[in-house]
Amino acid sequence: xxxxKITNVIVSDVLVGLFxxxxxxxxxxxxxxxxxxxxxxxxxxxxxxxxSFRAGFTSLLLSVYLWFRLTNKKTALLLKSIAxxxxxxxxxxxxxxxxxxxxxxxxxxxxxQFLRPIYLxxxxxxxxxxxxxxxxx
Amino acid sequence: MNDKKDSFRGITDEEKEALLRxxxxxxxxxxxxxxxxxxxxxxxxxxxxxxxxxxFVFVASFAGSxxxxxxxxxxxxxxxxxxxxxxxxxxxxxxxxxxTQLLLRGEVFSMLVSYASLxxxxxxxxxxxxxxxxxxxxxxxxMYVLVWVVAIILxxxxxxxxxx
Numbered sequence: 001x002x003x004x005k006i007t008n009v010i011v012s013d014v015l016v017g018l019f020x021x022x023x024x025x026x027x028x029x030x031x032x033x034x035x036x037x038x039x040x041x042x043x044x045x046x047x048x049x050x051x052s053f054r055a056g057f058t059s060l061l062l063s064v065y066l067w068f069r070l071t072n073k074k075t076a077l078l079l080k081s082i083a084x085x086x087x088x089x090x091x092x093x094x095x096x097x098x099x100x101x102x103x104x105x106x107x108x109x110x111x112x113q114f115l116r117p118i119y120l121x122x123x124x125x126x127x128x129x130x131x132x133x134x135x136x137x
Numbered sequence: 138m139n140d141k142k143d144s145f146r147g148i149t150d151e152e153k154e155a156l157l158r159x160x161x162x163x164x165x166x167x168x169x170x171x172x173x174x175x176x177x178x179x180x181x182x183x184x185x186x187x188x189x190x191x192x193f194v195f196v197a198s199f200a201g202s203x204x205x206x207x208x209x210x211x212x213x214x215x216x217x218x219x220x221x222x223x224x225x226x227x228x229x230x231x232x233x234x235x236x237t238q239l240l241l242r243g244e245v246f247s248m249l250v251s252y253a254s255l256x257x258x259x260x261x262x263x264x265x266x267x268x269x270x271x272x273x274x275x276x277x278x279x280m281y282v283l284v285w286v287v288a289i290i291l292x293x294x295x296x297x298x299x300x301x
Contacts, residue, residue: 053265057258077247081254088227088255096219 009129012122013069019112019119020062026108027055054089061085076130083123090120166240176299183295190288191232198225217266224259231255249296253289260285 030051061082068075173181231252238245260282267278 050262050266053262057261077250080247081251084251084255085258089258091227092220092223095223096216 005129009126012126012129015115015118015122016062016065016126019115020058022108022112022115023055024059026106026112027051029106029108057085074130074134076127076134079123079127079130083127086120086123090116166237167242169240172240172242177301180295180298180301183291183298187291187295190291191228194225195229198222214270217270246296246300249292249299253292253296256285256289256292260289 061078065075065078065082068078173184235245235248235252238248263285264278264282267281268274271278
Protein backbone atom coordinates (compact mmCIF):
# COMPACT_ATOMS: atom_id res chain seq x y z
CA UNK A 1 0.00 0.00 0.00
CA UNK A 2 2.75 2.41 1.02
CA UNK A 3 4.75 1.39 -2.06
CA UNK A 4 1.74 2.15 -4.27
CA LYS A 5 1.46 5.62 -2.76
CA ILE A 6 5.16 6.30 -3.37
CA THR A 7 4.82 5.10 -6.97
CA ASN A 8 1.77 7.34 -7.47
CA VAL A 9 3.67 10.34 -6.12
CA ILE A 10 6.62 9.64 -8.41
CA VAL A 11 4.34 9.21 -11.46
CA SER A 12 2.57 12.47 -10.53
CA ASP A 13 5.91 14.28 -10.22
CA VAL A 14 6.97 12.99 -13.65
CA LEU A 15 3.69 14.05 -15.28
CA VAL A 16 3.82 17.53 -13.75
CA GLY A 17 7.49 17.89 -14.70
CA LEU A 18 6.75 16.77 -18.26
CA PHE A 19 3.93 19.28 -18.59
CA UNK A 20 6.10 22.13 -17.26
CA UNK A 21 8.92 21.15 -19.61
CA UNK A 22 6.54 21.08 -22.60
CA UNK A 23 5.08 24.49 -21.69
CA UNK A 24 8.54 26.05 -21.52
CA UNK A 25 9.70 24.27 -24.71
CA UNK A 26 6.59 25.33 -26.61
CA UNK A 27 7.02 28.94 -25.49
CA UNK A 28 10.69 28.95 -26.57
CA UNK A 29 9.78 27.44 -29.96
CA UNK A 30 7.06 30.02 -30.56
CA UNK A 31 9.40 32.83 -29.51
CA UNK A 32 12.29 31.56 -31.69
CA UNK A 33 10.43 30.60 -34.86
CA UNK A 34 7.44 32.89 -34.65
CA UNK A 35 3.80 32.06 -34.42
CA UNK A 36 2.67 29.89 -37.35
CA UNK A 37 -0.90 31.03 -36.79
CA UNK A 38 -1.31 34.82 -36.93
CA UNK A 39 -3.60 36.27 -34.29
CA UNK A 40 -6.85 37.29 -35.93
CA UNK A 41 -8.93 38.21 -32.89
CA UNK A 42 -8.44 40.56 -29.98
CA UNK A 43 -8.24 37.56 -27.65
CA UNK A 44 -5.55 36.18 -29.96
CA UNK A 45 -3.29 39.18 -29.32
CA UNK A 46 -3.88 38.88 -25.60
CA UNK A 47 -2.85 35.22 -25.75
CA UNK A 48 0.44 35.98 -27.49
CA UNK A 49 1.28 38.60 -24.87
CA UNK A 50 0.48 36.42 -21.89
CA UNK A 51 2.10 33.18 -23.03
CA SER A 52 5.67 34.11 -22.04
CA PHE A 53 4.63 35.40 -18.66
CA ARG A 54 2.67 32.24 -17.95
CA ALA A 55 5.52 29.99 -18.99
CA GLY A 56 7.90 31.94 -16.74
CA PHE A 57 5.50 31.85 -13.82
CA THR A 58 4.79 28.12 -14.23
CA SER A 59 8.46 27.23 -14.37
CA LEU A 60 9.24 29.45 -11.37
CA LEU A 61 6.56 27.78 -9.22
CA LEU A 62 7.58 24.29 -10.25
CA SER A 63 11.26 25.09 -9.61
CA VAL A 64 10.30 26.11 -6.08
CA TYR A 65 8.38 22.82 -5.76
CA LEU A 66 11.41 20.87 -6.98
CA TRP A 67 13.61 22.67 -4.45
CA PHE A 68 11.12 21.88 -1.66
CA ARG A 69 11.12 18.22 -2.65
CA LEU A 70 14.90 18.02 -2.78
CA THR A 71 15.26 19.67 0.63
CA ASN A 72 12.44 17.56 2.16
CA LYS A 73 10.27 20.53 3.05
CA LYS A 74 6.48 20.46 3.36
CA THR A 75 4.90 20.87 -0.07
CA ALA A 76 1.13 20.88 0.57
CA LEU A 77 0.79 24.65 0.84
CA LEU A 78 2.89 25.27 -2.27
CA LEU A 79 0.95 22.64 -4.22
CA LYS A 80 -2.36 24.24 -3.20
CA SER A 81 -1.15 27.58 -4.59
CA ILE A 82 0.08 25.97 -7.82
CA ALA A 83 -3.20 24.05 -8.24
CA UNK A 84 -5.32 27.17 -7.71
CA UNK A 85 -3.31 29.23 -10.21
CA UNK A 86 -3.33 26.36 -12.74
CA UNK A 87 -7.09 25.96 -12.56
CA UNK A 88 -7.75 29.70 -12.77
CA UNK A 89 -5.48 30.07 -15.81
CA UNK A 90 -7.15 27.01 -17.38
CA UNK A 91 -10.59 28.58 -16.88
CA UNK A 92 -9.35 31.84 -18.42
CA UNK A 93 -8.10 29.94 -21.46
CA UNK A 94 -11.10 27.69 -21.75
CA UNK A 95 -13.68 30.45 -21.45
CA UNK A 96 -11.93 33.38 -23.12
CA UNK A 97 -8.55 32.86 -24.66
CA UNK A 98 -9.39 30.24 -27.27
CA UNK A 99 -7.06 27.58 -25.89
CA UNK A 100 -3.84 29.49 -25.41
CA UNK A 101 -1.47 26.66 -26.33
CA UNK A 102 -3.25 25.07 -29.24
CA UNK A 103 -1.36 25.38 -32.48
CA UNK A 104 -1.99 22.52 -34.87
CA UNK A 105 1.23 23.24 -36.77
CA UNK A 106 3.45 22.63 -33.75
CA UNK A 107 3.77 19.20 -32.17
CA UNK A 108 4.77 20.83 -28.88
CA UNK A 109 1.47 22.75 -28.84
CA UNK A 110 -0.50 19.57 -29.43
CA UNK A 111 1.39 17.78 -26.66
CA UNK A 112 0.83 20.62 -24.19
CA GLN A 113 -2.84 20.66 -25.05
CA PHE A 114 -3.05 16.88 -24.57
CA LEU A 115 -1.12 16.95 -21.28
CA ARG A 116 -3.04 19.83 -19.75
CA PRO A 117 -6.13 17.97 -18.44
CA ILE A 118 -3.88 15.19 -17.15
CA TYR A 119 -1.75 17.80 -15.38
CA LEU A 120 -4.81 19.49 -13.83
CA UNK A 121 -6.10 16.23 -12.40
CA UNK A 122 -2.63 15.17 -11.27
CA UNK A 123 -1.97 18.40 -9.39
CA UNK A 124 -5.24 18.03 -7.47
CA UNK A 125 -4.28 14.46 -6.56
CA UNK A 126 -0.87 15.70 -5.40
CA UNK A 127 -2.49 18.35 -3.19
CA UNK A 128 -4.75 15.75 -1.53
CA UNK A 129 -1.89 13.31 -1.08
CA UNK A 130 0.55 15.91 0.32
CA UNK A 131 -2.12 17.25 2.67
CA UNK A 132 -2.91 13.74 3.93
CA UNK A 133 0.78 12.90 4.38
CA UNK A 134 1.54 16.10 6.28
CA UNK A 135 -1.47 15.70 8.57
CA UNK A 136 -0.21 12.24 9.55
CA UNK A 137 3.29 13.62 10.24
CA MET B 138 -25.79 6.33 44.95
CA ASN B 139 -26.94 6.01 41.34
CA ASP B 140 -26.16 2.44 40.22
CA LYS B 141 -26.25 3.50 36.54
CA LYS B 142 -23.35 5.83 37.15
CA ASP B 143 -20.02 4.91 35.59
CA SER B 144 -17.71 4.28 38.54
CA PHE B 145 -14.65 5.56 36.66
CA ARG B 146 -15.92 8.52 34.69
CA GLY B 147 -18.88 9.57 36.80
CA ILE B 148 -21.39 9.83 33.92
CA THR B 149 -24.83 8.26 33.64
CA ASP B 150 -26.10 6.08 30.78
CA GLU B 151 -28.38 8.92 29.64
CA GLU B 152 -25.43 11.26 29.45
CA LYS B 153 -23.45 8.68 27.47
CA GLU B 154 -26.34 8.32 25.00
CA ALA B 155 -26.65 12.08 24.66
CA LEU B 156 -22.92 12.37 23.96
CA LEU B 157 -23.06 9.65 21.32
CA ARG B 158 -26.11 11.20 19.66
CA UNK B 159 -24.55 14.64 19.32
CA UNK B 160 -21.83 13.60 16.92
CA UNK B 161 -20.03 16.44 15.11
CA UNK B 162 -21.22 16.95 11.54
CA UNK B 163 -18.34 18.32 9.44
CA UNK B 164 -20.79 19.72 6.85
CA UNK B 165 -22.83 21.68 9.38
CA UNK B 166 -22.31 25.43 8.95
CA UNK B 167 -21.89 27.32 12.20
CA UNK B 168 -23.00 30.90 12.80
CA UNK B 169 -20.59 33.82 12.36
CA UNK B 170 -20.39 34.40 16.09
CA UNK B 171 -19.50 30.72 16.65
CA UNK B 172 -16.95 30.74 13.82
CA UNK B 173 -15.26 33.90 15.13
CA UNK B 174 -15.47 33.28 18.87
CA UNK B 175 -11.93 31.90 19.21
CA UNK B 176 -10.39 34.33 16.70
CA UNK B 177 -8.32 37.36 17.64
CA UNK B 178 -9.56 40.92 17.19
CA UNK B 179 -6.93 41.45 14.48
CA UNK B 180 -8.39 38.48 12.54
CA UNK B 181 -11.85 40.02 12.78
CA UNK B 182 -10.50 43.40 11.67
CA UNK B 183 -8.79 41.87 8.62
CA UNK B 184 -11.99 39.99 7.79
CA UNK B 185 -13.99 43.23 7.88
CA UNK B 186 -11.43 45.09 5.74
CA UNK B 187 -11.20 42.31 3.13
CA UNK B 188 -14.99 41.96 3.02
CA UNK B 189 -15.48 45.72 2.55
CA UNK B 190 -12.88 45.78 -0.24
CA UNK B 191 -14.55 42.86 -2.01
CA UNK B 192 -17.96 44.50 -1.69
CA PHE B 193 -16.50 47.69 -3.18
CA VAL B 194 -15.00 45.77 -6.12
CA PHE B 195 -18.26 43.98 -6.85
CA VAL B 196 -20.39 47.10 -6.52
CA ALA B 197 -17.98 48.97 -8.80
CA SER B 198 -18.03 46.12 -11.31
CA PHE B 199 -21.69 45.22 -11.44
CA ALA B 200 -23.75 48.20 -10.34
CA GLY B 201 -22.94 50.57 -13.17
CA SER B 202 -20.99 52.92 -10.96
CA UNK B 203 -18.86 55.89 -11.99
CA UNK B 204 -15.93 53.51 -12.34
CA UNK B 205 -16.79 51.70 -15.55
CA UNK B 206 -15.27 48.28 -16.25
CA UNK B 207 -12.94 49.52 -19.04
CA UNK B 208 -11.54 52.18 -16.72
CA UNK B 209 -10.93 49.62 -13.95
CA UNK B 210 -9.44 47.13 -16.40
CA UNK B 211 -7.31 49.98 -17.85
CA UNK B 212 -8.25 48.90 -21.35
CA UNK B 213 -11.09 49.16 -23.84
CA UNK B 214 -10.13 45.96 -25.69
CA UNK B 215 -13.00 43.45 -25.51
CA UNK B 216 -10.70 40.58 -24.47
CA UNK B 217 -9.29 42.61 -21.56
CA UNK B 218 -12.76 43.57 -20.40
CA UNK B 219 -13.94 39.96 -20.68
CA UNK B 220 -10.98 38.60 -18.76
CA UNK B 221 -11.56 41.24 -16.10
CA UNK B 222 -15.20 40.16 -15.78
CA UNK B 223 -14.20 36.51 -15.53
CA UNK B 224 -11.63 37.32 -12.84
CA UNK B 225 -14.23 39.26 -10.85
CA UNK B 226 -16.58 36.29 -11.10
CA UNK B 227 -13.85 33.88 -9.99
CA UNK B 228 -13.01 36.26 -7.14
CA UNK B 229 -16.63 36.19 -6.02
CA UNK B 230 -16.58 32.39 -6.14
CA UNK B 231 -13.34 32.22 -4.13
CA UNK B 232 -14.70 34.61 -1.49
CA UNK B 233 -17.80 32.41 -1.18
CA UNK B 234 -15.57 29.33 -0.77
CA UNK B 235 -13.54 31.15 1.89
CA UNK B 236 -16.64 32.11 3.89
CA THR B 237 -17.98 28.55 3.63
CA GLN B 238 -14.68 27.20 4.95
CA LEU B 239 -14.73 29.75 7.76
CA LEU B 240 -18.29 28.81 8.74
CA LEU B 241 -17.40 25.12 8.58
CA ARG B 242 -14.72 26.08 11.12
CA GLY B 243 -12.06 24.65 8.87
CA GLU B 244 -8.46 25.73 8.49
CA VAL B 245 -8.23 28.93 6.38
CA PHE B 246 -4.49 29.64 6.54
CA SER B 247 -3.53 27.67 3.43
CA MET B 248 -6.54 29.04 1.57
CA LEU B 249 -5.46 32.62 2.27
CA VAL B 250 -1.87 31.94 1.23
CA SER B 251 -3.14 30.32 -2.00
CA TYR B 252 -5.31 33.36 -2.67
CA ALA B 253 -2.30 35.62 -2.11
CA SER B 254 -0.24 33.63 -4.61
CA LEU B 255 -3.13 33.80 -7.09
CA UNK B 256 -3.08 37.58 -6.64
CA UNK B 257 0.64 37.54 -7.52
CA UNK B 258 -0.22 35.74 -10.76
CA UNK B 259 -3.05 38.21 -11.51
CA UNK B 260 -0.78 41.16 -10.73
CA UNK B 261 2.00 39.78 -12.94
CA UNK B 262 -0.21 38.94 -15.91
CA UNK B 263 -2.11 42.23 -15.66
CA UNK B 264 1.05 44.33 -15.34
CA UNK B 265 2.69 42.52 -18.29
CA UNK B 266 -0.35 43.22 -20.41
CA UNK B 267 -0.50 46.88 -19.36
CA UNK B 268 3.19 47.42 -20.11
CA UNK B 269 2.54 46.25 -23.67
CA UNK B 270 -0.72 48.14 -23.99
CA UNK B 271 0.16 51.55 -22.57
CA UNK B 272 2.59 53.81 -24.46
CA UNK B 273 4.37 54.46 -21.14
CA UNK B 274 3.45 53.41 -17.60
CA UNK B 275 1.50 56.26 -16.05
CA UNK B 276 -0.60 56.80 -12.95
CA UNK B 277 -3.13 54.12 -14.00
CA UNK B 278 -0.40 51.49 -14.18
CA UNK B 279 1.11 52.40 -10.81
CA MET B 280 -2.33 52.46 -9.19
CA TYR B 281 -3.05 49.01 -10.65
CA VAL B 282 0.19 47.62 -9.20
CA LEU B 283 -0.33 49.38 -5.87
CA VAL B 284 -3.86 47.99 -5.43
CA TRP B 285 -2.70 44.43 -6.07
CA VAL B 286 0.34 44.78 -3.79
CA VAL B 287 -1.90 46.08 -0.99
CA ALA B 288 -4.29 43.14 -1.55
CA ILE B 289 -1.41 40.64 -1.40
CA ILE B 290 0.04 42.15 1.79
CA LEU B 291 -3.42 42.24 3.38
CA UNK B 292 -4.05 38.59 2.54
CA UNK B 293 -0.67 37.52 3.92
CA UNK B 294 -1.27 39.47 7.15
CA UNK B 295 -4.70 37.87 7.36
CA UNK B 296 -3.13 34.43 6.84
CA UNK B 297 -0.54 35.10 9.57
CA UNK B 298 -3.35 36.03 11.94
CA UNK B 299 -5.34 32.91 10.96
CA UNK B 300 -2.37 30.68 11.77
CA UNK B 301 -2.16 31.96 15.35
